Amino acid sequence: MQLKQSPFLTNLQAQRFHKLIIGAALKDYKTIEDYACVFTHAGADVIDISAFPHSVISAKKGIEQAVIQDSNLIEPLIMISVNIGEDPHFRRIVLNEETCTECLACVPSCPSLAFGSLNAKDFSYNENLCFGCSACLPTCNFDALSFTNWNSFEPQSLNELKELGANAIEIHLNNDLQAFAEFYRSMETEFALESFCIGSGQMNASQLILAATRIIEEVERKHGPDKVFIIQCDGSPMSGAHDTNPEKDSPSIHSAQSILEFIAKNYPERKNIFVQLAGGIDEHSLAKAFARNVQVNGVAIGSYARKKLAELDSEEERIKIAKAMVQPLRESGRQTR
Numbered sequence: 153m154q155l156k157q158s159p160f161l162t163n164l165q166a167q168r169f170h171k172l173i174i175g176a177a178l179k180d181y182k183t184i185e186d187y188a189c190v191f192t193h194a195g196a197d198v199i200d201i202s203a204f205p206h207s208v209i210s211a212k213k214g215i216e217q218a219v220i221q222d223s224n225l226i227e228p229l230i231m232i233s234v235n236i237g238e239d240p241h242f243r244r245i246v247l248n249e250e251t252c253t254e255c256l257a258c259v260p261s262c263p264s265l266a267f268g269s270l271n272a273k274d275f276s277y278n279e280n281l282c283f284g285c286s287a288c289l290p291t292c293n294f295d296a297l298s299f300t301n302w303n304s305f306e307p308q309s310l311n312e313l314k315e316l317g318a319n320a321i322e323i324h325l326n327n328d329l330q331a332f333a334e335f336y337r338s339m340e341t342e343f344a345l346e347s348f349c350i351g352s353g354q355m356n357a358s359q360l361i362l363a364a365t366r367i368i369e370e371v372e373r374k375h376g377p378d379k380v381f382i383i384q385c386d387g388s389p390m391s392g393a394h395d396t397n398p399e400k401d402s403p404s405i406h407s408a409q410s411i412l413e414f415i416a417k418n419y420p421e422r423k424n425i426f427v428q429l430a431g432g433i434d435e436h437s438l439a440k441a442f443a444r445n446v447q448v449n450g451v452a453i454g455s456y457a458r459k460k461l462a463e464l465d466s467e468e469e470r471i472k473i474a475k476a477m478v479q480p481l482r483e484s485g486r487q488t489r
């Protein structure tokens with residue numbers, strides 16, 4: 153099937169780019185397929201998923217399903233998320249069955265229903281539904297829940313994922329910039345769009361600038377000065393805690409502000425570096441950043457979107473809510489300001 157591909161570059165330039173984050177650790181393939189379908193209807197530029205072959209297959213299936221339903225839709229890019237070292241996006245809850253009393257206290261805390269439906273009478277845990285948000289941890293008084301982190305991703309796996317349909321990549325950096333450089337230099341697979349996630353509550357202001365500098369240097373070293381890429385400024389990862397207080401800024405907006413000032417000062421001629429908000433982001437965050445004169449190029453919405461959609465049964469309703477999340481971003485963009 154020949155699909156029309158997202159005008160992601162135009163939307164980045166017009167400061168109205170939208171990415172849906174389904175979950176860097178999520179292996180719930182039905183959810184990946186469903187959300188990819190719903191957000192293709194909504195007009196997302198990118199669907200960001202875990203770097204597993206079946207995740208890519210499921211996202212592709214969801215996108216194609218949407219286009220069968222409406223042939224005017226465009227195809228979002230499928231972005232795979234990979235990690236360098238430990239990263240909160242790449243962890244999952246492990247249940248200690250020895251200490252779990254099956255008290256059910258954790259059940260309502262999980263936005264992904266990993267412990268079953270809200271009115272479940274019997275306890276169960278499906279680790280494939282866990283995306284590592286940590287909401288369940290404080291609910292357990294029996295020390296039965298803990299995190300396991302994944303190891304770094306192997307760059308050799310990327311070719312297979314590209315062949316299956318992945319056409320964008322996001323690399324989550326931590327403070328080990330040398331490990332990032334080694335990974336990036338060894339990465340032979342080329343993607344239409346590269347994104348680099350920094351922040352995640354693991355970097356202070358000067359570390360953010362050091363990371364941004366290293367990203368810009370490494371991309372230039374590998375691709376020359378014109379390669380389009382995104383620096384994603386992560387605020388409160390997987391919190392779903394969008395700010396309802398209009399006076400309160402997301403940490404992501406503060407990080408983006410310092411990165412944008414740094415780029416304007418040190419790379420004033422460069423038009424290929426784009427900055428995006430993530431972590432605690434909702435449909436109003438872009439307008440909020442612009443109100444502070446933080447000229448970001450778009451947003452990534454993750455846990456907030458998942459929470460809103462999880463409550464809905466019908467696809468029609470989910471598409472309506474997804475559109476209500478993407479459209480305000482389009483209207484906040486440069487064309488209408």
Ligand code: SF4
Pocket residue numbers: 251252253254255256257258259275291292293294295296297
């Ligand atoms: S709160 Fe803890 S002990 Fe209770 S069901 Fe959940 S994991 Fe088990």
Ligand code: SF4
Pocket residue numbers: 244245261262263264265266267281282283284285286287288289
């Ligand atoms: S609440 Fe978050 S961390 Fe806990 S099981 Fe659910 S998705 Fe995983």
